[in-house]
Amino acid sequence: MPIRILPPQLINQIAAGEVVERPASVVKELVENAFDASARSVEIDVEQGGLRMIRIRDDGCGIDREDLPLALSRHATSKIASLEDLERVASMGFRGEALPSISSVARLTLTSRIRGERCAWRVTADGTETDFDIEPAADPDGTTVEVRDLFYNTPARRKFLRSEKTEFSHIETLVRRMALSRFDVGFALKHDERTVLNLRPAETRAEIDRRLALVVGESFLENALAVEFSAAGLSLSGWVGLPTFSRSQADMQFFYVNARLIRDKLVSYAIKQAYRDVLYHGRQPVYVLYLELDPALVDVNAHPAKLEVRFRDSRLIHDFLFRALHRALAEAKPQAVETGPVSMAEDIPAQAVSAPKFSKPYRQTGLPLQVGEQLQSYAELYSVPAAQPKQPAATDSDEPSAPPLGFAVAHLHGAFILAESRNGLVVVDAHAAHERITYEKLKEQVGAGSVPMQPLLLPIGIQVTAAEADLAEEAAGVFERLGIELRRTGPEALMLRALPAVLADADGERLVRDVLSDINQHGHSLRIEQSMNEVLATMACHGSVRANRKLTVPEMNMLLREMEATERSGQCNHGRPTWVELNLKDLNRLFMRGQ
Structure with missing residues (x-):
């Protein structure tokens, strides 16, 4: 067989297979874009579990009219310009793959308005365009991305999706987790026009506690220890559940690296080791933890969906997490009344x-x-x-x-x-x-x-x-x-x-x-x-x-x-x-x- 260059839409669909696994993947990419746009409010509307429609509106900085076509082009981004930028990336997104990948497997409408502009501008795409028709629109400051008929042109992918209820459950879980990464951002989530979450920005201690209670439950706050620990240029903060407040499943474990929600075996093992003396066999600890470190010490480009990271010095991270949590649990002694x-x-x-x-x-x-x-x-x-x-x-x-x-x-x-x-x-x-x-x-x-x-x-x-x-x-x-x-x-x-x-x-x-x-x-x-x-x-x-x-x-x-x-x-x-x-x-x- 002769070697040939793949058509652009097929290239984007292959990329979409790595980035867009299900409707929740679309929500994750678009909400992260809202974070990078300095949004203070994110509204998420979903219909039929995200299969029919996902609309995400933010009040961020918006996109220039001239940049709208570029936003739908692969590997076009405003967030990095060199290898040095990539090695110290602090933004949630950086590859420039999300929007073109999504548009290749759905019908996408991108509307954005720069603060101070007379009107918004809109562009539509379904992954086949080479030229984009930009139209004026009536929209508030910020950006709105509407994604309809996900996987309409890749029916084999659509068959792997679960029921509408299950797919929305994945979206709700994701939004709750992302809401814990940015307390300064308000979140609203609707499903089939029914409000599921409405979280105002949380800045005071009481407001943060209220958001925690709404996302992970009042019982977590009543059974958690606050963690504040810094050493060797690393900082860990958040909350860990007391050993008697444990779960049979690892469904209440939230870990963020530089505000990025991640899953990491090294992190999970270090936390498990910290609990080994106090947790009943087979039980899972509960925690909401935030690790802050120099972006140069962590590679966030290790996974297509950016769910995994690679630490430059894994032993340092393990020892730091173990020491911080081991000490926090050890100090959980009764205090004088x-x-x-x-x-x-x-x-x-x-x-x-x-x-x-x-x-x-x-x-x-x-x-x-x-x-x-x-x-x-x-x-x-x-x-x-x-x-x-x-x-x-x-x-x-x-x-x-x-x-x-x-x-x-x-x-x-x-x-x-x-x-x-x-x-x-x-x-x-x-x-x-x-x-x-x-x-x-x-x-x-x-x-x-x-x-x-x-x-x-x-x-x-x-x-x-x-x-x-x-x-x-x-x-x-x-x-x-x-x-x-x-x-x-x-x-x-x-x-x-x-x-x-x-x-x-x-x-x-x-x-x-x-x-x-x-x-x-x-x-x-x-x-x-x-x-x-x-x-x-x-x-x-x-x-x-x-x-x-x-x-x-x-x-x-x-x-x-x-x-x-x-x-x-x-x-x-x-x-x-x-x-x-x-x-x-x-x-x-x-x-x-x-x-």
Whole structure:
């Protein structure tokens, strides 16, 4: 077959296959153009899920009459002029492919008016034109792009589209995500003449919160921590959901690089790593995050639809994101509750379960999970005597603050601590809370390279298989780093001589067997070092408070105070909540007080 040059329309249709996947792709390209035009308002009208019509109107700077034909030509753009511009591109669009690609698979009308001009100018296209007829039009300042009959001339592409409802769902999801990228821009979305979204520009803190609530839900605001972190020329801001506010799917994850909505495996992995100690298995974190960096450090020309980017220094980005979010989640500890009068008659839903005061208020919602571990004595886990704390009744009226988790009043069913807080009633899962405390202590000690050991009065002989004995001998250095003194005394025998001081009362033989199992699973040498936290989590579970012995008030209060001082104390090592709070408003509602 001879080599031939393809006709312009076919070239554009091939390009459209990369840029225009479905109606939502058209909306994305056109809204990004509105952003680049400095628009403060974007109106999106859709009919039949975008299959019949998509109209996007903005109040941006507009396009000159003479430039309208160029806007419909491939690789014509005002946003870059050189390779240096491309390497530092800060605009949303830059290739000059969107409008000609769309016009090659739909009937497109472009109308624009420069501020101060007497009228607007309009041009139409369907991908076949070489000359354009420019006509005057009556339109306000800005640009209107109307796209009709998408894929009318490529029926095979149209067959791959879903129902009108599904296609519009993609558009709505996209617009919500883009609305979070530019709080200073107003958005209006209509489907078949029905208003779906109407978002005014948000500039104040209250207005930003309202937009967040409208886009991702009120519950996100109540369960989110604000993030502000800068280092090495990078800046991260936004909100991350608390681990107890997680999802079964990754449908509430919004990440923006220099205001550009992206999907990136490196970013997703770094965020997942930051949550690894606190998120329940199989759950997905929730976040709205904004990364700002020098445009030269990120290649936005890595994907035809610009949904993916390539970072120049991927390790720097990973470490920065992990450090910022790991620290934000670690600092989510209960804060002191200011004393003062509390209303006794506020009307709130009876089902609402509130959470304590964090850096940003939220509800610590419980997962429908149960802990089946047995309990045992708690007092002996501490090497220092428990001092009797001041009780609520003895709180001075002029005391500036009360402990965030309050003071213990009862030990329920040998498992739960009930505490009276300034806000109401706190319920604590004693095992889960102490497991987190023990885990954080072990991590800190291992990180410092000095795990205090507690020699056993009577060494414990452990019968194992020959393979387990070999493994214990090979991993002697790992056991020593963990604060466990273990020696091989025969072909199938081990001798346990010391345990970490924080686990001195644990079942030593069972602990050794479980650690051996972890080491066998992860492998020794480098892999076990990378999985050290999982081993420490196993050890912490052995050293945590067990049940069916009533804890005394001093013992319970000591646990509450340690929780308040421990990072990530809102979740156990498996991501389950360690405590919840019913505030006075909740209790009033339950008993219909003030009604």
